[in-house]
Amino acid sequence: MAAADVVEAPQEFNPSAWDWNTILTLSLILLVILVIARAFDIGSLTEKISGKRIVSSHKINGWIAIVFLVLGLIGVWYEMVYHGKYVMVGNAASEHGATYDSMFMWTFGFTFVVFIVTEVLLFYFMFRYSYREDRKALYYFHNNKLEVIWTIVPAIVLTFLVLRGFNTWSKITSSDNEDAQEIEVFAYQFGWKARYAGADGKFGDNSFTFISGTNPLGLAVEGSVDELTQSLNDEIAALEALVASADDSAAVWKARLVNFEAQGRQRAYPEEYKKIREMAMDAESGAYVRGLEKEIKRKSTNVKRIAKFRADEKMFNKAGYDDKVVTEIVLVKNQPYVFKFRARDVIHSAYMPEFRAQMNCVPGMSTQFAFTPIKTTDEARAEKGNPEYDYYLYCNKICGAAHYNMKIKITVVDNQAQYESWLAQQAPVVAPVEAPAAPVAPEAPAAPETPAVAIN
Numbered sequence: 001m002a003a004a005d006v007v008e009a010p011q012e013f014n015p016s017a018w019d020w021n022t023i024l025t026l027s028l029i030l031l032v033i034l035v036i037a038r039a040f041d042i043g044s045l046t047e048k049i050s051g052k053r054i055v056s057s058h059k060i061n062g063w064i065a066i067v068f069l070v071l072g073l074i075g076v077w078y079e080m081v082y083h084g085k086y087v088m089v090g091n092a093a094s095e096h097g098a099t100y101d102s103m104f105m106w107t108f109g110f111t112f113v114v115f116i117v118t119e120v121l122l123f124y125f126m127f128r129y130s131y132r133e134d135r136k137a138l139y140y141f142h143n144n145k146l147e148v149i150w151t152i153v154p155a156i157v158l159t160f161l162v163l164r165g166f167n168t169w170s171k172i173t174s175s176d177n178e179d180a181q182e183i184e185v186f187a188y189q190f191g192w193k194a195r196y197a198g199a200d201g202k203f204g205d206n207s208f209t210f211i212s213g214t215n216p217l218g219l220a221v222e223g224s225v226d227e228l229t230q231s232l233n234d235e236i237a238a239l240e241a242l243v244a245s246a247d248d249s250a251a252v253w254k255a256r257l258v259n260f261e262a263q264g265r266q267r268a269y270p271e272e273y274k275k276i277r278e279m280a281m282d283a284e285s286g287a288y289v290r291g292l293e294k295e296i297k298r299k300s301t302n303v304k305r306i307a308k309f310r311a312d313e314k315m316f317n318k319a320g321y322d323d324k325v326v327t328e329i330v331l332v333k334n335q336p337y338v339f340k341f342r343a344r345d346v347i348h349s350a351y352m353p354e355f356r357a358q359m360n361c362v363p364g365m366s367t368q369f370a371f372t373p374i375k376t377t378d379e380a381r382a383e384k385g386n387p388e389y390d391y392y393l394y395c396n397k398i399c400g401a402a403h404y405n406m407k408i409k410i411t412v413v414d415n416q417a418q419y420e421s422w423l424a425q426q427a428p429v430v431a432p433v434e435a436p437a438a439p440v441a442p443e444a445p446a447a448p449e450t451p452a453v454a455i456n
């Protein structure tokens with residue numbers, strides 16, 4: 001990493017690491033505060049006894065407001081100078097990024113001016129118009145001119161900001177561009193997968209009911225879906241066998257419990273005893289069988305759901321067989337893209353900071369984002385002076401324990417040929433069946449009926 005990019009970890013509040021110097025300084029500060037407070041006490045007591053005014057607390061409050069204002073403004077200046085550079089991750093690497101950055105700066109500019117003016121007035125007025133015995137507060141009821149000004153001016157400014165934002169937003173979420181290539185980005189706890197359409201340029205259909213260990217995206221692939229149905233049916237059969245032998249197993253648990261108690265091992269092995277007792281009780285009360293039946297019902301519903309989709313021939317048109325499911329996103333510079341997002345479990349958010357792009361990935365619906373990368377990974381590395389720099393797509397929604405580690409690399413290459421040679425190396429969802437050699441004898445082995453399933 002280049003020196004300019006090193007972000008130092010913030011100092012954590014950790015009193016156990018304080019040395020004697022720090023403790024001494026803090027104690028002194030505390031002591032000074034206590035002494036001042038005591039001085040005020042004495043002052044007000046003296047005032048009470050003598051009936052004479054010594055010091056006005058209103059005046060002191062006014063000066064505290066000024067001190068607060070000055071310290072606050074110094075803090076604002078410090079944050080802008082020292083941390084301002086971390087707001088954006090370098091220059092935008094997408095076409096709309098420049099518009100995005102300019103919108104950010106306009107919004108920041110307007111709100112910054114308003115912030116400074118209102119804060120200065122707020123604290124200055126506290127100082128200037130603090131209570132004085134010889135002065136009466138002005139009762140000011142209403143002023144139409146003022147109302148009009150502070151309604152119209154913000155309305156104009158906000159209209160300008162919102163319209164520009166709305167215009168840009170509709171561009172980057174639209175899929176109108178016919179030249180744009182589609183890429184599917186699939187989010188799950190905890191990772192990402194990307195899918196490119198194969199030579200046919202078409203994505204195969206999918207359903208969440210088809211999702212299995214070997215088919216993480218739930219693609220409509222006959223072999224994989226039938227395998228899933230088969231394994232679910234096997235599991236159901238195994239559960240049914242358990243239900244059938246429930247009486248026997250109840251007897252076994254009962255015998256074990258009796259045996260355990262007869263040997264007096266309850267005290268030596270309390271955990272084991274608890275487990276055996278629970279199993280014996282569940283077997284006797286029927287809770288054990290009810291649990292099994294619930295599981296059978298759940299799996300049977302799954303099988304029925306899958307069968308419903310499985311009957312849809314249009315869905316199983318093999319369009320997805322040549323799709324490529326990959327663990328890296330490769331883009332070509334200056335080529336427009338439309339990203340289609342899906343999520344498997346909870347809401348995730350695809351965040352590509354260098355491309356100024358972010359979109360929620362929501363289970364059960366498809367969202368999208370379009371952008372054109374304008375800077376290759378190599379160019380970004382040269383700009384950063386860091387030969388190992390890479391673009392990433394991160395999850396930006398706290399989605400669970402391993403959320404922090406949920407990212408996928410994005411590589412922007414210079415030309416189409418580089419992209420195509422990369423794509424050619426990626427395995428398709430289903431390996432194409434090799435044409436069988438011309439049979440020389442009638443007993444030559446026939447080609448397999450269903451193509452082998454090889455889903456990433």
Ligand SMILES: [Cu+2]
Nearest residue numbers: 348395399406
């Ligand atoms: Cu996530």
